[in-house]
Amino acid sequence: MNPTAPSSNSPAAPDDTPAASAAAADELAASGAPAPSDASAGDSTADTAQGQLPLDRSWWQNVTGRSEAGRPGAAMPQTEATRVLPAAPAAMAATAATVADRPFAPVDPRAPQPRPAGGLAMLEAREVSAWFGDHKVLDRVSLTMEAGKVTALIGPSGCGKSTFLRILNRMHELVPSASLAGEVLIDGDDIYGDHKKLTDARRSIGMVFQKPNPFPAMSIYDNAVAGLKLTGTHVSRDEKDDIVERCLTRAGLWKEVKDRLRQPGGGLSGGQQQRLCIARSLAVQPRILLMDEPCSALDPTSTRVIEETMSELQKEVTIVIVTHNMQQAQRVSQQCAFFLASQSTPGAIVEHGDTDAMFNDPQDVRTRDYVNGVFG
């Protein structure tokens, strides 16, 4: 995808258009997030899948942890909505000169990369830049997230980690003012390529958010399979039973809930809810799992269980995690990327590589200072 001005077929998506509602449903599908009303187990997801989801402010903030400004359909300072990509604003031209002078060492995106083994997927970002309106927040980020490994994205608040993560599964484009340039490839196939569907990316790439967000009134069983309905995947009752058991087992929750599958998901502890959300993501058999600070709302015991779950899952799913917890990054990841931004410089990768090397022998003084807690 080449950076271009917003294309003429990039329609504005005002609050109540089908496009906005569909995007909202996609957001829900990606997150497996609670609908505003989920009292009638199962039915609410069918409605949302048909684009009937009203995205109220508190729901949006609860699910995404994002401000009102980012809510699809929220009033934005920009009149131009660029949710259909590829698109990059005129600001790119204005920043081009300064980009060349930026202090961060660029990563060579054309360097040969190893092919993944078996069914595991390799995820690769090439020269990804991102904007909210005219505000450039990421500058030419290139990173290979190797198949079957956990890649940790670290860096101070506001350096663009979450934006980068949301670009990896096409959630960034749901923000009306958002645009981006660059490529995101799964095993060499660009998810932003021509004729690529948003829903295809969502099936391949699951996402777990900071706050556990099961449908609270929906049963544990229905929560686990909610993503199937949202992605239009039809399965028989027997298959569903198998999927529920398999996903809850993979998420490390089966033993704790197998005797109360018909009880509401909202009745679980925070850590159990987060594992239920992981199970829900797994139900659609993603090849990649993105996790945005998945343990930041959890106690140390629940955090440990989630980390153990991740280490089991990485045998089957490529994982990318955003974390502010340096110990967690060292515990769970094999690869690590350090992002940094300043007031005048958009976020970029300072250094990336093996987690051990990043923490024990960083090449850049800024990485060393960050991982040693000198700033952050």
Ligand SMILES: Nc1ncnc2c1ncn2[C@@H]1O[C@H](COP(=O)(O)OP(=O)(O)OP(=O)(O)O)[C@@H](O)[C@H]1O
């Ligand atoms: N929806 C939005 N609308 C406008 N600007 C946004 C939006 N979301 C993020 N930003 C801006 O983009 C920049 C990067 O934010 P992002 O959340 O990606 O950083 P981060 O490194 O994940 O931060 P944190 O660790 O605090 O979550 C920040 O300047 C932020 O204010």
